Amino acid sequence: MSAIRSGRWWLAGTAIALACVVAALARITPIETDLLALLPPTERNPVAERAVRAMADAAGNRAVFLVGHATQARAAAAAFAAALEESRAFSRVQLEVPPSDPRALGQVHREFRFGLLSDRDRDLLSGGELDATQWLLRRLNEPLRLGLGGGIAQDPFGFFGNFLAALPYRHVKLELEDGMLIAREADGNAHREYVLVLGDLPGSAYDDAIQRAVVAAVAQGEQAAGRAAAGAEILRTGAVFFAEAGRASAERDVDLIGIGSIVGIVILMVLVFRSLRPMFLGLLTVAIALAVAVSATLLTQGKLHVLTLVFGASLIGEAIDYSIQYFGAYAAAGRQWEPRRGLAAVRPGLTLALATSVLGYGALMLLPFPAVREIALFALAGLAGAYLAVILLLPRVLNAPYRGDLSPLASRMGRFLDGWRARVGPRQALAVALGVVVLCVPGWLELRPDDDVRALSSRPEHLVQQEARIRALSGVEISTRFFLVEGDSAEAVLRAEEALAARLAPLVAKGELRGFQAVSSFVPSAARQEENRSLIRRLLPQDPEQLEAAFQSAGLRKGIGAELGTSYRDSQGRLLGLERWLEAAAATPFRHLWMGRTEAGFASVVVPLGTPSAAALAGAAIGLERVVLVDKAGSVSRLFAQYREAFAWGLAVALVVVLGVLSVRYGVRRGGAVLLPSVLGLGGALALAGYRDVPVTLFGMMGLMLVLGVGVNYAIFLVEGRLRIGPTGIAVLLCAATTMLSFGLLAFSGTPALAGFGAMLLPGVALAVLLAPLAFSLAPDGGRR
Numbered sequence: 019m020s021a022i023r024s025g026r027w028w029l030a031g032t033a034i035a036l037a038c039v040v041a042a043l044a045r046i047t048p049i050e051t052d053l054l055a056l057l058p059p060t061e062r063n064p065v066a067e068r069a070v071r072a073m074a075d076a077a078g079n080r081a082v083f084l085v086g087h088a089t090q091a092r093a094a095a096a097a098f099a100a101a102l103e104e105s106r107a108f109s110r111v112q113l114e115v116p117p118s119d120p121r122a123l124g125q126v127h128r129e130f131r132f133g134l135l136s137d138r139d140r141d142l143l144s145g146g147e148l149d150a151t152q153w154l155l156r157r158l159n160e161p162l163r164l165g166l167g168g169g170i171a172q173d174p175f176g177f178f179g180n181f182l183a184a185l186p187y188r189h190v191k192l193e194l195e196d197g198m199l200i201a202r203e204a205d206g207n208a209h210r211e212y213v214l215v216l217g218d219l220p221g222s223a224y225d226d227a228i229q230r231a232v233v234a235a236v237a238q239g240e241q242a243a244g245r246a247a248a249g250a251e252i253l254r255t256g257a258v259f260f261a262e263a264g265r266a267s268a269e270r271d272v273d274l275i276g277i278g279s280i281v282g283i284v285i286l287m288v289l290v291f292r293s294l295r296p297m298f299l300g301l302l303t304v305a306i307a308l309a310v311a312v313s314a315t316l317l318t319q320g321k322l323h324v325l326t327l328v329f330g331a332s333l334i335g336e337a338i339d340y341s342i343q344y345f346g347a348y349a350a351a352g353r354q355w356e357p358r359r360g361l362a363a364v365r366p367g368l369t370l371a372l373a374t375s376v377l378g379y380g381a382l383m384l385l386p387f388p389a390v391r392e393i394a395l396f397a398l399a400g401l402a403g404a405y406l407a408v409i410l411l412l413p414r415v416l417n418a419p420y421r422g423d424l425s426p427l428a429s430r431m432g433r434f435l436d437g438w439r440a441r442v443g444p445r446q447a448l449a450v451a452l453g454v455v456v457l458c459v460p461g462w463l464e465l466r467p468d469d470d471v472r473a474l475s476s477r478p479e480h481l482v483q484q485e486a487r488i489r490a491l492s493g494v495e496i497s498t499r500f501f502l503v504e505g506d507s508a509e510a511v512l513r514a515e516e517a518l519a520a521r522l523a524p525l526v527a528k529g530e531l532r533g534f535q536a537v538s539s540f541v542p543s544a545a546r547q548e549e550n551r552s553l554i555r556r557l558l559p560q561d562p563e564q565l566e567a568a569f570q571s572a573g574l575r576k577g578i579g580a581e582l583g584t585s586y587r588d589s590q591g592r593l594l595g596l597e598r599w600l601e602a603a604a605a606t607p608f609r610h611l612w613m614g615r616t617e618a619g620f621a622s623v624v625v626p627l628g629t630p631s632a633a634a635l636a637g638a639a640i641g642l643e644r645v646v647l648v649d650k651a652g653s654v655s656r657l658f659a660q661y662r663e664a665f666a667w668g669l670a671v672a673l674v675v676v677l678g679v680l681s682v683r684y685g686v687r688r689g690g691a692v693l694l695p696s697v698l699g700l701g702g703a704l705a706l707a708g709y710r711d712v713p714v715t716l717f718g719m720m721g722l723m724l725v726l727g728v729g730v731n732y733a734i735f736l737v738e739g740r741l742r743i744g745p746t747g748i749a750v751l752l753c754a755a756t757t758m759l760s761f762g763l764l765a766f767s768g769t770p771a772l773a774g775f776g777a778m779l780l781p782g783v784a785l786a787v788l789l790a791p792l793a794f795s796l797a798p799d800g801g802r803r
Contacts (some may be wrong), residue, residue: 378727
């Protein structure tokens with residue numbers, strides 16, 4: 019009676035402590051949704067990693083909208099923007115652009131105009147076209163550019179206007195009308211107008227609270243726009259929308275996997291044991307495991323990624339396996355139940371099963387991917403928590419003998435396994451194994467790899483399409499590929515940019531690039547500005563009267579030549595500096611291109627526009643010192659390929675290590691017999707992927723590692739429970755069912771990486787448990803040395 023009372027106190031104390039832990043974790047758990055946080059630092063240069071983050075931030079904390087309508091786009095946009103402002107979900111909403119003269123874009127350049135030339139004018143002047151009269155006539159015959167560089171007196175040859183016209187502003191397709199930026203789309207005879215609306219976020223796009231507020235605000239804005247103009251179309255893009263879609267998908271996954279696993283486990287436990295006590299205690303061990311996993315992850319990582327939560331929900335089925343084995347021994351003992359004796363019967367198998375699982379998840383800890391390491395840590399801590407709960411808690415709270423009757427199921431399972439052992443000897447077992455291998459070979463021959471980093475996330479098609487339309491309509495884009503340019507000084511960086519620009523110009527001419535954005539386009543190096551001044555000086559006659567005569571012959575007023583000469587002499591030694599340009603309002607859209615001082619000097623970013631091939635871009639940087647192409651997606655995909663290949667070898671090593679662990683208890687031959695079902699499970703999972711034309715990814719290889727770590731448990735449990743073979747067989751099938759239920763639900767995840775993980779794990783574990791009796795056939799004495 020005292021033992022029962024003590025067990026109740028243990029149970030009550032554990033439940034209270036667990037409730038406190040869950041309440042605390044629910045309040046303090048920071049959830050990470052940023053997919054960049056999943057990726058490893060792939061660039062050896064830390065400045066490159068900093069540049070990747072800076073480029074992500076340039077686009078990440080802003081939402082971009084185009085409000086479209088055939089005739090009332092501006093009214094719809096005004097209503098939409100007003101609704102966004104009223105919601106206070108954005109720190110700033112911009113609809114109207116302050117009125118300004120287009121010439122103001124070049125205001126910061128104006129007093130330095132004699133050192134500024136477009137590439138075309140530089141080439142013409144360098145080629146010897148130095149007739150001042152011809153240049154004047156050309157200038158006068160280009161009236162559309164008269165206003166850019168100022169009047170004839172300020173820019174008689176059009177050099178400054180040409181320079182301004184060549185700036186990257188020209189890639190933007192938006193037009194300023196009535197204080198709004200307008201884009202137009204023509205489809206046959208139908209015309210549609212779109213108005214640009216920008217919203218700055220008050221914080222990170224990956225903040226859950228900000229995501230929810232933005233989505234709610236946009237929904238209100240759409241309703242307001244619809245009331246102002248029926249049929250108004252709202253296009254949107256921004257990291258906040260993709261992050262929110264990913265978070266919502268992950269929440270659905272957690273609900274599906276978590277609730278589905280728990281409901282399935284409850285039904286299976288009640289059907290098998292015909293008692294609520296094993297069900298409640300099994301769920302308690304799962305809750306303890308999850309609390310330990312979350313606590314360990316938060317203590318070491320400081321946060322919990324949303325993908326870890328999804329994977330954690332699937333861990334439920336594996337964490338309950340240890341308690342199921344204990345309940346199997348409990349049911350088999352019946353009226354003779356003695357907790358310590360029951361624990362002694364199952365502890366060796368549980369310990370060995372935990373060791374093999376630790377090897378599987380431990381291998382994942384070696385990968386350089388923060389997300390994978392976090393998931394592995396979560397799983398290791400959770401399984402350790404489940405193991406300790408069974409060892410320390412269940413013997414204290416499960417004192418009363420089992421009152422149910424498992425004998426009908428146990429006897430049928432026992433007859434099946436006894437019949438298997440009697441009929442399937444070593445030769446037959448080897449024939450079965452060989453038959454499985456033969457069936458697998460065609461599937462293996464169809465295997466193909468896929469290392470695309472996009473497997474990490476699911477980008478909703480409707481958001482991708484809207485992003486593409488906004489890019490096509492506005493000409494605004496943020497590229498994920500860029501050049502990192504470094505130098506010992508700011509001047510060295512600008513010179514290196516100019517050398518790179520010379521390499522990119524042929525790609526623009528061929529149409530492979532729409533253009534590029536570079537700081538040196540706005541602020542040429544000091545050396546380049548001095549060269550430009552020299553070229554302009556060559557155009558000006560030595561005798562000021564000759565220049566005056568040339569102007570008058572072109573029909574210009576008297577005195578312009580003298581004014582030009584005076585302005586040129588006054589500007590001597592005055593060059594546009596980088597800091598001067600960065601402080602100007604016109605530099606705002608491009609400030610993120612300049613990284614400034616770094617650990618190794620100075621650095622900047624050059625962004626190619628369009629969708630050129632990676633090979634063409636990489637070729638442009640060949641031979642240029644301290645100029646590298648940074649392609650985060652490409653470099654991570656290459657890293658995925660390297661680790662997928664390394665993981666294949668690692669899996670082979672893991673097989674040898676697991677065999678060594680098994681051999682300590684069973685001997686090499688019998689240990690190999692226990693391991694064989696898992697090896698066949700690995701092969702079967704790969705073959706099924708080949709038959710289904712599903713590519714093998716790094717995450718698929720991770721799933722195979724867990725097929726090994728989890729699948730071998732079932733053979734271990736069977737071999738260890740040979741003296742109570744009926745109840746043990748039922749417990750093994752129940753363990754397999756709960757594990758396959760949880761991990762199998764991963765195959766329905768909205769995240770491709772996790773779906774591939776589950777799709778590889780499910781058939782591998784299923785085949786491993788179906789073939790687990792082969793361990794009896796190849797280790798007929800029960801397996802123990």
